[in-house]
Every structure is written in C-alpha cells, then in structure tokens.
Amino acid sequence: MPLPSDDETVPLPSDDETVPLPSDGDETVPLPSERETASVGSSGPAVVGSPVRRVLPRLTMANAMIAVLLALLGFTLVVQLKSNSTDASLENARQEDLVRILSDLDAQKERVRQDIEGLEESQRQLNSGAQGRQAALDEATRRADELGILAGTLAARGPGLTVSFMPVSNPIGASRVLDAVQELRGAGAEAMQIAGGDGATVRIVASTYFLDANGGISVSGRRLTGPYMIMVIGDPKTMQTALNIPGGVVASVSGDGGNVAIQEREVVDVTALSPPKDLQHARPVS
Amino acid sequence: MIAVLALFAGVLLGVWLDPTVPSALLPYLPIAVVAALDAVFGGVRAKLDGIFDDKQFVISFISNVLVAGIIVYLGDQLGVGGQLSTGVVVVLGVRIFGNVAAIRRHLFRA
Known part of the structure; x- marks a missing residue:
C-alpha cells in the first residue's frame, strides 16, 4: 500500500x-x-x-x-x-568530467589525425596518378592538335609566306600550283591553304589534288580562278629560298607568262578546313 | 501575497534582463535554487500550520542557501563536488517532498 x-x-x-x-x-x-x-x-x-x-x-x-x-x-x-x-553542457560540467571529456577528445583527435595521415597518403597517390593522367592527356591533346593541323581539320597560325600567282599573258596551270605546293612541302611547310580570285579558300592536305578546269583550276573538286594566293605556315626563309631557286617555281611561272609575288609574314592564318574523312578500310594497328 | 508577487517580479525580471551566469557561480546556482525552494516550501507549510515566522523564514532561507553553497564549495575543493552536490540535491529533494506532502495534507486533507 x-x-x-x-x-x-x-x-x-x-x-x-x-x-x-x-x-x-x-x-x-x-x-x-x-x-x-x-x-x-x-x-x-x-x-x-x-x-x-x-x-x-x-x-x-x-x-x-x-x-x-x-x-x-x-x-x-x-x-x-x-x-x-541554452548552455552547451560543457560550461556546467565539473572538473573531472571536463578532464574525462578532454581525454576522450584527445584520443579522438589521435584517431582522426591517423585518419588524416592515411587520407593524405592516398591523396598523394591519387595526385601522382592524376598527374600522370594529366600528362598523358596533355600529350594526347598536343598530338591531336598536331595531327589535326596536318590533316587540315584544325585552323593554324604561325609565321610563313603568302605566295601570289598572277596571270599576265597566260592563266596559271594546275601543274604550276602543284609544283609550288610540292616545293613548299619539301621546304618544310606545315599548313597551307589556297585562295582563288573570288576569295574561296581550300585547305591543302595530303590528299588534295589540282586539276586544270576551264579558265581556272579545280582544287579537290573546288573550282578556283586566278589570281591564286597560297598561304603557308613554315620557315619563311627556307620556303622563300626553295621557291626562288633557278629553274624553280618562280622561274617556271614567269616563263609560262605569269608572275609570282612572295611576301614574308610574321603571322599567317590558315583558317580553311578540310573535312575529315571517315576511314572505311584502314584500321589502326595498336 | 506580497511574497507571491515578489516571486513573479523576480521571474519577470529574470526573463526580461536575461543575464548570463558568471562562471564562478555556475556550480552553486542550481544548488542554491534548490535550497531556496526547500526553504520556500518549508515556509508555505509553516504558514498552513499557522506557525509561520518571518524571521525564522528569512534566516532559514539564507542559511539554507549559504550552507548548500558551502557544502558544494567544500566538495569542489575536496574533489567530490559532483557527488556532494548530488547528495545535497537528494537531501533537499527529500525535504521538499516531505514539505509538499504536509502542504498537500493541509490543502486536500489527504
């Protein structure tokens, strides 16, 4: 009860x-x-x-x-x-409780510090891996850019020449333009494009072909009329020398009744692009 | 009546001023409050018994608070502050329960 x-x-x-x-x-x-x-x-x-x-x-x-x-x-x-x-409990806690809490926190801090060390170690490893990956990516990007410029899928800029072919008595033949392109390639040209008198431009790549068309030339199927101007990126001195050698491009064009003007440029922009071609048969061998 | 009004005034003042407790007083304030509550319940009981005495109440109130504070202080100095304040709270709680029981018998006759 x-x-x-x-x-x-x-x-x-x-x-x-x-x-x-x-x-x-x-x-x-x-x-x-x-x-x-x-x-x-x-x-x-x-x-x-x-x-x-x-x-x-x-x-x-x-x-x-x-x-x-x-x-x-x-x-x-x-x-x-x-x-x-309102208070957090700490303010009212007694000394021994605070000491206990402090030692708990110390132990916790130690554990967390070890965690930090482990995590930093793995971060270092990941970083080095990431750096390697980044370097590989940079290298791949650089190669892709180079190949893009060579294949004509990327615009390029650099020092070079502009070579103008002006017909005087006879139109400029496709073979003369091809000669000039070959000569420039031999002299280390890295990127080229050809512009016709109407301003149409065609990128000159490995597969580009030149044909005589009525009153002009056909560059990879694109019809251009004179005067033609080739913009080329490369070492200007070498290319100029190559064009001017006796019996070379300048001499033969002049002999055919035309005129070649070579102008050295600090900056040449090769902006025309060649459409990438889908490969149907060739496969890379890795 | 005055006492009840004063209690309310104190509560309102505390709510209104919203002071922070100085850290030196932190361990003693709760004990002091419990001791004062004990004195107040004792006073109410004495009032109902018809033997309330002003001076007795004032002295018991102050001495209760002081003794409780001294005990806790002593306990803190001896390193058993937590246990001693628990003990003080238990003792005061028992007394408060006893006084409340007496008050209840007075008020409800049960």
Whole structure:
C-alpha cells in the first residue's frame, strides 16, 4: 500500500513542524543534526530580538525581506533554467568530467589525425596518378592538335609566306600550283591553304589534288580562278629560298607568262578546313 | 501575497534582463535554487500550520542557501563536488517532498 509510506512523513520527528520550539517553528528542520544547528543559530537572535520584533514595523521589514528573497529566488530560478537550457553542457560540467571529456577528445583527435595521415597518403597517390593522367592527356591533346593541323581539320597560325600567282599573258596551270605546293612541302611547310580570285579558300592536305578546269583550276573538286594566293605556315626563309631557286617555281611561272609575288609574314592564318574523312578500310594497328 | 508577487517580479525580471551566469557561480546556482525552494516550501507549510515566522523564514532561507553553497564549495575543493552536490540535491529533494506532502495534507486533507 502506498499510503503508509506517504503518511510516514507525518510521524517522523524531523518532518514535524510542531516539534521544534513553539516560539519559532522551524520550517526547514527535517534532519536532526541540522535542526540542532538551526535552533541554536536562531534561538540566540530570537531571545534577544523577540521584543524588538514586536516593536518594529514588523510587516514592512520582514515582509520586505521575504519579498526580496523570493524575488531573488525567482530571478535565479529563471536564470538557471535559461542558462541550463541554452548552455552547451560543457560550461556546467565539473572538473573531472571536463578532464574525462578532454581525454576522450584527445584520443579522438589521435584517431582522426591517423585518419588524416592515411587520407593524405592516398591523396598523394591519387595526385601522382592524376598527374600522370594529366600528362598523358596533355600529350594526347598536343598530338591531336598536331595531327589535326596536318590533316587540315584544325585552323593554324604561325609565321610563313603568302605566295601570289598572277596571270599576265597566260592563266596559271594546275601543274604550276602543284609544283609550288610540292616545293613548299619539301621546304618544310606545315599548313597551307589556297585562295582563288573570288576569295574561296581550300585547305591543302595530303590528299588534295589540282586539276586544270576551264579558265581556272579545280582544287579537290573546288573550282578556283586566278589570281591564286597560297598561304603557308613554315620557315619563311627556307620556303622563300626553295621557291626562288633557278629553274624553280618562280622561274617556271614567269616563263609560262605569269608572275609570282612572295611576301614574308610574321603571322599567317590558315583558317580553311578540310573535312575529315571517315576511314572505311584502314584500321589502326595498336 | 506580497511574497507571491515578489516571486513573479523576480521571474519577470529574470526573463526580461536575461543575464548570463558568471562562471564562478555556475556550480552553486542550481544548488542554491534548490535550497531556496526547500526553504520556500518549508515556509508555505509553516504558514498552513499557522506557525509561520518571518524571521525564522528569512534566516532559514539564507542559511539554507549559504550552507548548500558551502557544502558544494567544500566538495569542489575536496574533489567530490559532483557527488556532494548530488547528495545535497537528494537531501533537499527529500525535504521538499516531505514539505509538499504536509502542504498537500493541509490543502486536500489527504
């Protein structure tokens, strides 16, 4: 039965308010030892002060004290509740708890540091792998660019020459243009395009062919009319020398009744593109 | 009546001012609050018993708070602050329960 335990508090001498001195009932006397000290502490002033208390404006003084104390209680209660609800637990923790937490954190830090080391190691490995991959990618890109320029699928820019073929008495034949292209190739030309008099341009690649067409030439099926201008990227001096050798391109064109003007350029733009061809039979051997 | 009003005033003041507890007082404030609560419940009980005494209440209130604080301080110095404050809270809690039981018997006759 729960009731006896509840009623137990009544007979306990410590709990009983009427047990202490009748002059001042001790409100907070439950523990015997504490009651002794309390009664000793309070009996002294009580004896001396009992007549004074009757005389003094008891209501104002005592009630003011009680009011102040209770206001203080409410204040601290709220403050404590607030600080408890808002604080992280650390601020209220005791020293030994803090030491334990600190050692826990130290152990955790050690573990995490080892994790960091492992991760950094793997990062290094991955980085070196990535660097190798990046280098391979750069190399492949560079090769692709070179091959693109050679195959005519990429625009190119660099120092070189512009070679103009101007017909004077006879139109320029396709064989003369082909001679010039071969001569330029032999002199180390890296990218070439040929422009006709109407401004149409054709990239000159390995498979480009030149045919005589009526009143002009056909370059890989594209019909151009004179005057022609070849823009070529390569070493200007070598190419100029190659074109000007006795019995070479310049001499033979002049002999056929034409004129060749060679102009050295710091920057030549070869912008015409040759459409890439799908290979049907050849396969790379890796 | 005045006491209840003062309690409310204190609560409102605490809500309104929203102060932060200085760290030196942090371990003692909860204990002091519990000790003061004990004194207040004792006072209410004494009031209902008709033996309430102002001076007794004031002195028991202050001494409760001071003794609780001193015990916790001593415990902290001895390195058993956590256990001692737990003990103080247990003792004060038992007393509060006893006082509340007495108040309940007064109010509800049960």
